[in-house]
Amino acid sequence: MSATIDPDTAWDAFSCRDRTFDGRFVVAVRSTHIYCKPSCAARRPRREHVAFLPDAAAARAAGYRxxxxxxxxxxxxxxxxxVAAAALLGGDAAPPLAALAAxxxxxPHHFHRLFHRLTGVTPAAYARTCRAxxxxxxxxGAGNVTAAIYAAGYAAPSRFYADxxxxxxxxxAAATxxxxxxxxxxRCATSLGPLLLAATRRGWSRFAFDEDAPDLRAxxxxxxxxxxxxxxxxxxxxLVAQAAAVPVDTTLPSPVRRIAFRTLLHAAPNPG
Ligand SMILES: [Zn+2]
Structure with a gap:
């Protein structure tokens, strides 16, 4: 949400009904006294009839409905x-979609689409990154695989091995x-901060924000x-460019966006 949204950027987003701008500003239409999301499906008014306001509260304060x-x-x-669902998915027992939506x-179906639209990933994929x-x-911590399976909260080894x-x-090898x-x-620069990427001959092994070689050594x-x-x-x-091209809600908290971004990186094919 920005109080200083550039009017040309805002008009472009409004013109093409860009959903990724929903929540970053609202469009107040002077001729109808109504305010809309940038993605509203309604016919576009002339530009001289609209004002771009930071949020719904500002629009209501100015007399718009x-x-x-x-x-x-x-x-x-x-x-x-x-954001609340992301916290649940990051917990020890990530709920299935029906319980998460409830x-x-x-x-459930509506929430699945909403979560995907705002984060760029599904709730299940997001949960998998948290589990991994x-x-x-x-x-x-455990030093051996059997102890780690239970320490990480897995009921069955099969899912552990998949993650x-x-x-x-x-x-x-990871335990030792x-x-x-x-x-x-x-390392690559991203809009969410510097990212370390590490691979073995088998494939990508680690995507970590704010890490450098000493952290990888640790x-x-x-x-x-x-x-x-x-x-x-x-x-x-x-890989980073592909993940960065996925539309997301940039007003989500950075920790949620970082997990979603790493989830997108994991979704790409391995370097082989
Ligand atoms: Zn509308």
Whole structure:
């Protein structure tokens, strides 16, 4: 939400009904005294008849009424529901979709679409990234695979092994600090901060914001670490660009957006 939205940017977003701008400003139509979301499906008024205001409260204070078609007041509620759901998905026992939607008082199908539209990923994919983070932490803490499965809250080993494929190494190797593994790493700038990407010969192993080589060393103390070659750096840059191109609600809290971004990175094919 910006009080200083550039009018040309706002007009462009309004003109093409760009949903990613919903919640960042509202469009007040002087001729009808109604305010809308940027994505409202209604016919576009002439530009000289609209004003771009920071939010619904500002529009109401200026005497405008909410559009009954696009329901601009629902944007804040939608965002709050997605943030609340993200917290549940990051917890020890991520609820299935029906329970998740019920917890934030939405219908399951509608909430699934809403979550995907705002974060760029599904609730299940988001939950998987949170679980995979716990897998590595549990492996490092437990020192062996069987103990880690239960420490990470898994009822069955099969799901644990499925999530552990993201490590780019066997769970046993991760539990022993990456012994016998070589990690090739690089860093890329993103709109969410500097990102470290590391891969083994099996595939991507780690995507971590605000990390540098010493942090990678702490995560895998027994592994060999080497700077990635030009090919790896190019693949990393392509991967980051693909994830950055997915439309998301940029007003979501940064921690939620970072998990969603790493989820998008994991969704891409491995470097092989
Ligand atoms: Zn509208």
């Amino acid at each position: 909410a559009c009954r078609r696009c329901l601009p007041d629902a944007v804040a509620r939608d965002r709050a529901a997605v 917890a934030v008082e939405y219908a 983070d716990r897998v590595l932490a549990a492996l490092r 552990a494929t993201r490590l780019g190494m066997t769970p046993h 600090g990456g012994a016998g593994e070589t990690l090739y790493w690089t 995560a895998f103390p027994a592994a060999t670490l080497l700077p990635g070659d030009a090919a790896l750096c190019a693949r990393a840059a392509t």
